[in-house]
Amino acid sequence: xxxxKSRNLFxxxxxxxxxxxFVLFMVIPTAEIFRMSLYQWGGLSGSQHFIGxxxxxxxxxxxxxxxxxxxxxxxxxxxxxxxxVFALFIASVLVREDTRGSTFFxxxxxxxxxxxxxxxxxxxxxxxxxxxxxxxxFLDLLQLEGLQRRWLGNETIVIYSVAAxxxxxxxGYYMVMYLSSIASIxxxxxxxxxxxxxxxxxxxxxxxxxLIWSTIRTTLTFYIISTVNLSFLLVTAxxxxxxxxxxxxxxxxxxxxxxxxxxxGYGMAIAVVVFIFLFSISAIVSSITKRDVxxx
Amino acid sequence: xxKASVLFSMSTVLLAVGLVACGNDEATTGSEESTTFHxxxxxxxxxxxxxxxxxxxxxxxxxxxxVKLTTESNLEEVIRPxxxxxxxxxxxxLAMNREEALTETLVRENGLENITEVLNRNVYGEEQSVEDxxxxxxxxxxxxxxxxxxxxxxxxxxxxxxxxxxxxxxLEEKGWDVPETWDEMWELGDKxxxxxxxxxxxxxxxxxxxxxxxxxxxxxxxxxxNSVMMYEEGVWEKTEAKQxxxxxxxxxxxxxxDTVANANPNDFRRNQQLILNNEALFMPNGTWVxxxxxxxxxxxxxxxxxxxxxxxxxxxxxxxxxxxxQIWVPSAAENKDTAKEFITYMYSxxxxxxxxxxxxVQPIEGITDxxxxxxxxxxxxxxxxxxxPAMGTFVSTEPVPGVSMSETLYxxxxxxxxxxxxxxxxxxxxxxxxxxxxxxxx
Numbered sequence: 244x245x246x247x248k249s250r251n252l253f254x255x256x257x258x259x260x261x262x263x264x265f266v267l268f269m270v271i272p273t274a275e276i277f278r279m280s281l282y283q284w285g286g287l288s289g290s291q292h293f294i295g296x297x298x299x300x301x302x303x304x305x306x307x308x309x310x311x312x313x314x315x316x317x318x319x320x321x322x323x324x325x326x327x328v329f330a331l332f333i334a335s336v337l338v339r340e341d342t343r344g345s346t347f348f349x350x351x352x353x354x355x356x357x358x359x360x361x362x363x364x365x366x367x368x369x370x371x372x373x374x375x376x377x378x379x380x381f382l383d384l385l386q387l388e389g390l391q392r393r394w395l396g397n398e399t400i401v402i403y404s405v406a407a408x409x410x411x412x413x414x415g416y417y418m419v420m421y422l423s424s425i426a427s428i429x430x431x432x433x434x435x436x437x438x439x440x441x442x443x444x445x446x447x448x449x450x451x452x453x454l455i456w457s458t459i460r461t462t463l464t465f466y467i468i469s470t471v472n473l474s475f476l477l478v479t480a481x482x483x484x485x486x487x488x489x490x491x492x493x494x495x496x497x498x499x500x501x502x503x504x505x506x507x508g509y510g511m512a513i514a515v516v517v518f519i520f521l522f523s524i525s526a527i528v529s530s531i532t533k534r535d536v537x538x539x
Numbered sequence: 540x541x542k543a544s545v546l547f548s549m550s551t552v553l554l555a556v557g558l559v560a561c562g563n564d565e566a567t568t569g570s571e572e573s574t575t576f577h578x579x580x581x582x583x584x585x586x587x588x589x590x591x592x593x594x595x596x597x598x599x600x601x602x603x604x605x606v607k608l609t610t611e612s613n614l615e616e617v618i619r620p621x622x623x624x625x626x627x628x629x630x631x632x633l634a635m636n637r638e639e640a641l642t643e644t645l646v647r648e649n650g651l652e653n654i655t656e657v658l659n660r661n662v663y664g665e666e667q668s669v670e671d672x673x674x675x676x677x678x679x680x681x682x683x684x685x686x687x688x689x690x691x692x693x694x695x696x697x698x699x700x701x702x703x704x705x706x707x708x709x710l711e712e713k714g715w716d717v718p719e720t721w722d723e724m725w726e727l728g729d730k731x732x733x734x735x736x737x738x739x740x741x742x743x744x745x746x747x748x749x750x751x752x753x754x755x756x757x758x759x760x761x762x763x764x765n766s767v768m769m770y771e772e773g774v775w776e777k778t779e780a781k782q783x784x785x786x787x788x789x790x791x792x793x794x795x796x797d798t799v800a801n802a803n804p805n806d807f808r809r810n811q812q813l814i815l816n817n818e819a820l821f822m823p824n825g826t827w828v829x830x831x832x833x834x835x836x837x838x839x840x841x842x843x844x845x846x847x848x849x850x851x852x853x854x855x856x857x858x859x860x861x862x863x864x865q866i867w868v869p870s871a872a873e874n875k876d877t878a879k880e881f882i883t884y885m886y887s888x889x890x891x892x893x894x895x896x897x898x899x900v901q902p903i904e905g906i907t908d909x910x911x912x913x914x915x916x917x918x919x920x921x922x923x924x925x926x927x928p929a930m931g932t933f934v935s936t937e938p939v940p941g942v943s944m945s946e947t948l949y950x951x952x953x954x955x956x957x958x959x960x961x962x963x964x965x966x967x968x969x970x971x972x973x974x975x976x977x978x979x980x981x
Contacts, residue, residue, distance in 0.1 A: 285938060287622055287641075288648035288871075298940060305941035368805045373797040396800025398959055483804045485744070486953035487960075488946070500940065502615075505644040509940035 276518070279511040286507030298512035307488055308513065311496040314402050318474050318492065319524075321406045322413065323466035327459070329414045334421035335447060339433070349422070353415035360412070360473060364480035367408040371395050395482055398489035405477055405490055409470060417462055424455035429539055453537055460532045464525045471521060493517050575605040576874040578881070579618050579628035581864070582610040584827045585697070589897035593890050597881065600664065604877060615639035627869040629878040632696060634864040635682060635932055636748060636945070642693070645869060646685045646935045651692040652868040652875055654882065658691060663884035669694075672886050674902040680931035681768055682865065687934050693865035694882055697899040700920050700928070701749040702847050702859045703821040704828055706814060708840030709736075719857065719925075721786055721849045728793040731820055738793035740819040742807040744952045747787075749860035749929075750823040751948065753848035754783045756858040756929040768933050770944075770977040775970040782851060784962050791956045795819045799953050808832070815841055823848075825862055826917045830898070845917050847926045858929040859920045863902065936979040947972040 280298055284291040302308050333352060337345045355363065370377045371394035379391045394404040428451065436446050452459075475494035478484055484491040484499065491499070497517065501510025580590045587610035594606045611617045614633055619641060621627075635642045645651050658670040658678060670678070677683070677695040684691050710717060713734070718724045728738030741747065755764045759779030766774050774780060795818060801809040811828060813819040815837035829843050847857040866885060868878045884890055891901055900906060900918065907918045921928055933944055947968050954960035 283938075285644045285648040287619075287644055288650050290648060301940040307941060364805055368803075371800070372806070372809070373800045393797065393800035395803060395806070396797070396953075396957070398954065398957060479804075481803065481805050483743070485803055485950070486799050486957065487744075487950050502644075503638055503640045504940070504943050505640055505647045505938040506940045509938075 273518070276511050276514050279508055280515045282508040283506075284508045285505040286501065291508075294508070298509045299516075301509065302512055302516065307491065308496060310488065311491040311493055314489075314491060315471060315474065315493040317402060318406055318409065319467055319470045321403070322409045322470045323463065325406075326410050326413045326417055326466065327462070329410065330417035331421055331459075333414070334418045334425055335451060337418075338422060338425045339443075339446075339451075349419075352418050355412045355414070356416040358412070360476040361480050363408055363412055364477055367404070367411075368395070368481060371404055396486060398486050401482060401486065401490045405474065405482065408477055408481070409473055412473065413466075413469065417465075420458060420462055421455060424458040425451055428454050432539070453534075454539060456532075456534055457536055460529065463528050463532060467525055467528065468521060471517065493520075573603045573605050574874055574877050575607060576629040576877045576881070577607045577609070578630045578632075579609040579614060580632035581614045581634070582612045583864075584830050585894075585897045585899045589894060589899060592893045592897075593885075596889055596893060597884055615641040622869070622871075625871070627871040627873070629872040629874045630866060630868055630881055632864060632866045635693075636745075642865065642867070643935070645867075646692065647938055650870055652870045652872065652878075653690050653692055654694060654868060654879060655689075655691045657694065657879045657882050660879070660883050662886045663880060664887055664889075669883055669886050672903050674904055676928065676930060677863065677902040681934045682863070682930065682932045685935040687769065693867045694885070695902050696864045696866045696885065697894065698861050698863035698902045699826045699900070700845070700859045700917055701823065701825040701862050702753075702845045702920060703750075704814060704824045705821050705844050705846065706817060706838070706840070707842040707844035709817050709820070709838070710844075712840055717844075717846050718849055720853055720855075721789075721851055722853075724849050725789070725793070727820070732793070736817060737795035737813075737819040738821065739790055740795040740798045740810045740813045740822050741802065741952075742810050742822065742824065743802045743804070744949045745945070746823045747949045747952055748945065749825070749862055750848060751783065751787075752860045752931070753858035753929045754786065755780070756927070757848060757850050757856060758782050764929070764931065768931055770934070770936070770973050770980060772974070772977060773970070775966055775973055781962075781966065784966055786851075787952060788955055788962050791958065794956055799956050802953060808835070811835075817841075821846075826914065829913065843913060845920060847920055847923075850925075854925070857923075857926050859926060860929040861902075863930070933976075934980055936976045939975050939979050942972050942975045944969075944972050944976055 279291075281293060281295060282291040283294045283297070333348075336342060337348060342348065358366075373379060373393045373396065376394075378394065382388065382390050392400055395401055432450050432454075433446060436450060441449070471493055474492045475498070478490050478492050478495045479498075482490040484495050493513070494517065497510045497513040500506045500513060578590070578594065580587075582590075590608060590610050594608050598604065598606055609617060609628065614631075615637070616639070618628060618631070619639075631642075633642050635646075658673075659668055661668055662672055673695065677698070678691055681687060683693045683695055685693070705717075715727055715730065716723075718727050724738065731738055741750075752764070755767055759777070763774075763777070763779050767780070795810070795813055797813070798810055801807060808831070810819075811822065811824070811832055812835055814822055815832060815835055817838050817840075826845075845859075847859040850857045866882055868875055868882070872878055886901065886903060891903055891906065894901060895906070895909060898914075900910065900914070907915070910918055920926055951960060951965050951968060955962070955965060
């Protein structure tokens with residue numbers, strides 16, 4: 244056997260365990276989800292009825308599913324936009340400004356990210372409590388009683404209350420990613436800008452933003468996937484999808500249908516739509532944010 | 540090449556170890572001659588010790604049977620994966636109307652064993668049949684005979700009367716009578732509101748299942764209730780149904796304003812706390828609420844009380860819905876005969892006494908005579924001649940994707956309370972769901 248052949252065989256053998264695991268635990272289950280979405284099945288018995296695309300046709304007319312899609316998209320957009328602004332602002336200030344106690348602030352901002360989502364649900368339930376909650380009490384203190392709301396009881400507001408908790412949880416994580424990117428930009432660029440006398444805002448848009456663009460692009464995909472996953476956990480723990488399904492999101496509705504309504508096949512059809520949606524939106528975002536990579 | 544072979548061998552071994560680690564590591568017990576059968580029971584407010592005691596007592600009388608017991612508060616999540624892999628428990632204690640709906644899924648998939656003949660068997664070690672020991676009516680609802688064909692697939696186990704819970708001390712202190720009709724409720728609501736107390740609150744909208752059930756009985760009687768449970772065509776357009784829906788809407792004016800904001804899995808106890816703080820007068824609940832709020836702070840004059848749901852007219856029957864848990868045998872179980880015999884043992888004096896010691900009451904004739912204290916008061920709610928028990932649930936249907944009667948009927952109540960949905964919109968939604976499910980009745 245030649246050296247090249249034995250080397251290729253060696254590489255193949257090294258890769259084999261990971262590949263087998265990947266096929267067993269990722270490829271096959273994903274293919275199974277696509278297969279099961281074509282069946283009417285409760286999830287337990289052996290009686291599966293092939294119904295073609297009927298589950299997808301039902302989805303099209305299911306207003307509760309449509310509402311969960313609207314809520315999920317709203318959360319993705321609101322959480323991504325606000326978190327990116329907060330995280331970039333905090334990261335820039337902590338790196339570029341001579342902030343006293345910056346290490347302390349880094350820790351404080353990162354702490355929410357290491358908390359369990361159930362703990363976050365508990366914290367925000369206490370904040371949003373109508374009569375004893377921090378938020379309404381604070382508004383009362385500022386004599387802004389007119390702004391007081393029942394944050395988890397109002398069907399229009401509840402999804403924004405969920406968004407606020409997600410933003411609070413996510414800011415620290417993305418801040419750390421942006422911190423490391425901004426810190427690696429050579430300080431000479433900023434010194435030159437300073438000599439030119441440009442403003443902090445112009446410095447941010449002309450130097451910082453273009454040089455960390457590839458990091459921002461990567462995090463945009465993270466925002467999409469993590470918002471879909473975490474919103475399911477938070478909604479399940481904090482609102483139960485209520486009041487009257489007004490805070491239902493993609494995955495909570497999928498779970499509700501697959502188990503609570505004994506429609507496992509239908510739940511898998513929702514999973515397929517979510518899968519395709521996430522893939523498509525990530526590809527679109529990646530494509531429209533593509534820029535030439537600036538090197539330094 | 541030797542290196543490659545060694546690495547390949549190592550990776551194969553690692554992969555095999557990994558796969559073996561993912562396998563089922565449950566140990567089986569018992570000798571070759573003995574039968575090992577698996578009991579899975581929900582660990583509810585009664586605790587798991589109750590089941591351990593019962594299994595020990597059953598094991599002492601059946602040395603050739605080894606029982607494997609699984610008790611978990613999230614039982615569905617524990618047994619569902621095994622069931623999907625084909626490993627079914629032999630007996631399961633798990634009620635209907637739970638969020639994960641495992642029992643309903645098996646009913647819908649014809650996955651339960653017909654246990655009608657068990658009712659005619661003698662109770663284990665006794666001369667009386669199971670049917671003779673059970674209180675009348677408990678094996679005649681869709682909660683035990685889900686296909687409306689007279690055949691029993693689920694046996695009734697622990698029952699609990701439900702009604703409107705309140706603070707007896709507050710009503711006594713204020714000199715207010717317990718209302719018997721809805722008109723008296725509204726009068727009391729006006730009086731209470733003058734003192735800054737709201738008439739009503741609820742833990743979550745799903746707690747309306749028993750309240751609405753009692754109201755449907757009170758509005759149209761047993762036949763009307765059954766026609767609702769059978770998804771009869773146009774049933775929600777009848778005046779009896781509209782009377783119930785409009786009463787709920789009127790109740791919204793008397794409901795504590797924080798209720799909907801707290802009516803979620805995280806905060807529902809805050810609504811229950813409103814009763815203990817004398818901020819609201821009544822809430823729909825079951826006898827378990829006393830244990831659930833055992834450690835909660837309360838007003839000095841607090842004493843739990845429960846009343847049946849008010850009637851629509853003076854002197855008419857009032858109802859208190861009996862919620863009960865069910866025990867059943869999956870048709871895929873391995874030891875069905877042993878499981879059926881085990882079910883008869885559940886109604887023996889020995890088992891009933893153990894259950895009772897832990898606070899669980901079974902629908903056995905004469906068992907309420909053994910109750911003491913507050914439990915005697917709750918279970919004695921039917922002693923009043925105008926108070927009748929209400930029982931049952933919706934008949935089983937094929938699953939209809941995206942359509943759930945309980946979500947439509949009870950979930951919408953939050954919107955009624957928020958005044959974001961009218962009674963007509965609610966009625967139309969229910970009727971629409973009713974029509975879709977009617978076509979799916981098995």
